[in-house]
Amino acid sequence: MTQDMHVEAVEALVIGAGPAGLMAAEELGRAGVQVIVAEAMPSPARKFLMAGKSGLNLTKNEDMGVFLNQFTPCPPALEAALNAFGPTEVSSWTDSLGQPVFTGSTGRVFPKTMKASPLLRAWIARLDGYGVALRRRWRLVGLDAGGAIFETPDGERRIQAKATVLAMGGASWARLGSNGAWATSMPPARIAPFEPANSALSLSWSPHMTRHFGGAVKGVSLCCGLYRSRGEFIISKRGLEGGGVYSVSRGVREGYELYIDLLPDMPLDIVKSTLKRRKAKETVANFLRKSLRLTPEKIALVMEFSRPLPSDLAPVLKGLKITGATLRPMDEAISTAGGLRFDGLSATLELAYMPNVFACGEMLDWEAPTGGYLLTACLATGKLAGQAASDVVRASQGE
Numbered sequence: 556m557t558q559d560m561h562v563e564a565v566e567a568l569v570i571g572a573g574p575a576g577l578m579a580a581e582e583l584g585r586a587g588v589q590v591i592v593a594e595a596m597p598s599p600a601r602k603f604l605m606a607g608k609s610g611l612n613l614t615k616n617e618d619m620g621v622f623l624n625q626f627t628p629c630p631p632a633l634e635a636a637l638n639a640f641g642p643t644e645v646s647s648w649t650d651s652l653g654q655p656v657f658t659g660s661t662g663r664v665f666p667k668t669m670k671a672s673p674l675l676r677a678w679i680a681r682l683d684g685y686g687v688a689l690r691r692r693w694r695l696v697g698l699d700a701g702g703a704i705f706e707t708p709d710g711e712r713r714i715q716a717k718a719t720v721l722a723m724g725g726a727s728w729a730r731l732g733s734n735g736a737w738a739t740s741m742p743p744a745r746i747a748p749f750e751p752a753n754s755a756l757s758l759s760w761s762p763h764m765t766r767h768f769g770g771a772v773k774g775v776s777l778c779c780g781l782y783r784s785r786g787e788f789i790i791s792k793r794g795l796e797g798g799g800v801y802s803v804s805r806g807v808r809e810g811y812e813l814y815i816d817l818l819p820d821m822p823l824d825i826v827k828s829t830l831k832r833r834k835a836k837e838t839v840a841n842f843l844r845k846s847l848r849l850t851p852e853k854i855a856l857v858m859e860f861s862r863p864l865p866s867d868l869a870p871v872l873k874g875l876k877i878t879g880a881t882l883r884p885m886d887e888a889i890s891t892a893g894g895l896r897f898d899g900l901s902a903t904l905e906l907a908y909m910p911n912v913f914a915c916g917e918m919l920d921w922e923a924p925t926g927g928y929l930l931t932a933c934l935a936t937g938k939l940a941g942q943a944a945s946d947v948v949r950a951s952q953g954e
């Protein structure tokens with residue numbers, strides 16, 4: 556530390572103003588604790604706002620057992636956080652900020668506005684009301700027993716807090732703030748390496764696919780190792796993107812082959828018997844379009860991945876093997892696996908090697924598919940870390 560570094564004392568410090576950090580700040584503020592939130596970017600919650608561009612899928616309305624099963628593995632501290640603040644609580648909390656939610660046909664829950672900005676505005680106003688101070692362009696560059704050191708527009712600053720909550724996110728979409736740089740300052744044994752999660756897939760297409768770029772493939776089911784999804788995706792210049800492939804991308808990362816059932820509602824024997832009706836003079840493509848109602852995009856995929864066509868096309872249509880798919884670069888992934896290992900955290904998300912420092916959100920080593928699971932886990936762990944940090948501050952006042 557330079558001798559003349561400005562030092563400030565505060566009851567609680569939250570580092571990172573994404574959904575996890577803001578929820579921790581809300582808990583602290585509600586408990587009457589004096590809080591500073593330090594954010595590296597010029598404005599808070601940029602990834603949250605980006606999530607709003609696709610409607611802001613906040614949570615999933617489903618049986619809690621099914622919900623928890625999406626987190627594999629689901630360490631006890633995460634499970635406790637989700638049980639305390641799960642889908643029902645996320646919906647009520649959103650409603651309490653003047654943003655009622657609705658549940659879509661697949662159980663996904665969204666704010667009725669389908670946007671993040673009105674919710675964020677109301678949330679920041681609530682935090683203002685609690686007296687939470689937001690420091691923008693404050694980037695954490697060091698953390699030790701003497702406090703947290705930040706690079707700020709006014710030079711280096713140190714904050715000494717009774718309790719600190721780390722909420723610096725994962726390692727994708729670095730331009731929105733979460734670059735994963737915090738991990739390099741942690742003991743390596745405490746960190747599981749970052750990996751892309753909910754990733755698009757790269758493929759090298761043959762020229763005939765060019766005219767299908769931007770085309771949607773709907774109503775299919777995908778299977779890759781242990782991971783399955785039902786839904787849709789887009790054929791892009793670079794490969795396959797969209798919800799349907801994100802959910803199974805973990806299988807690709809784990810080295811499994813990807814298969815697509817192009818006719819998930821039609822049993823194999825019906826597909827077989829339908830195919831037998833094709834007359835010799837009718838082209839396969841025409842028959843697939845007319846009799847099995849395959850779209851041009853689906854037919855193009857069949858031609859791309861199963862040429863030369865086998866005499867029995869039914870198994871291909873029920874399980875088209877997508878060869879050569881790899882994950883897109885990590886920075887493009889919706890989320891990242893890896894981060895602070897749970898075996899180095901207490902049941903209240905306190906770092907084992909740094910007392911009174913807690914962590915939450917995508918910084919932690921958990922993984923789940925898209926569908927609202929990510930934001931729910933960030934909010935739930937933010938709440939748990941914020942409550943625990945507030946207990947530390949309260950205990951220190953009683954000393």
Ligand SMILES: Cc1cc2nc3c(=O)[nH]c(=O)nc-3n(C[C@H](O)[C@H](O)[C@H](O)COP(=O)(O)OP(=O)(O)OC[C@H]3O[C@@H](n4cnc5c(N)ncnc54)[C@H](O)[C@@H]3O)c2cc1C
Nearest residue numbers: 571573574575595606612695723724732733916917929930
């Ligand atoms: C395109 C896209 C769409 C998505 N859609 C959904 C969706 O619909 N539903 C869903 O559940 N999830 C969605 N997600 C995922 C979700 O947005 C993230 O999981 C969530 O934002 C993570 O929250 P967090 O608070 O842990 O981290 P982040 O939101 O990444 O926030 C971390 C904050 O910490 C700050 N920070 C980082 N380093 C420092 C430092 N050294 N000093 C100070 N501050 C620092 C960052 O600037 C950032 O503001 C989407 C993600 C993307 C990219």
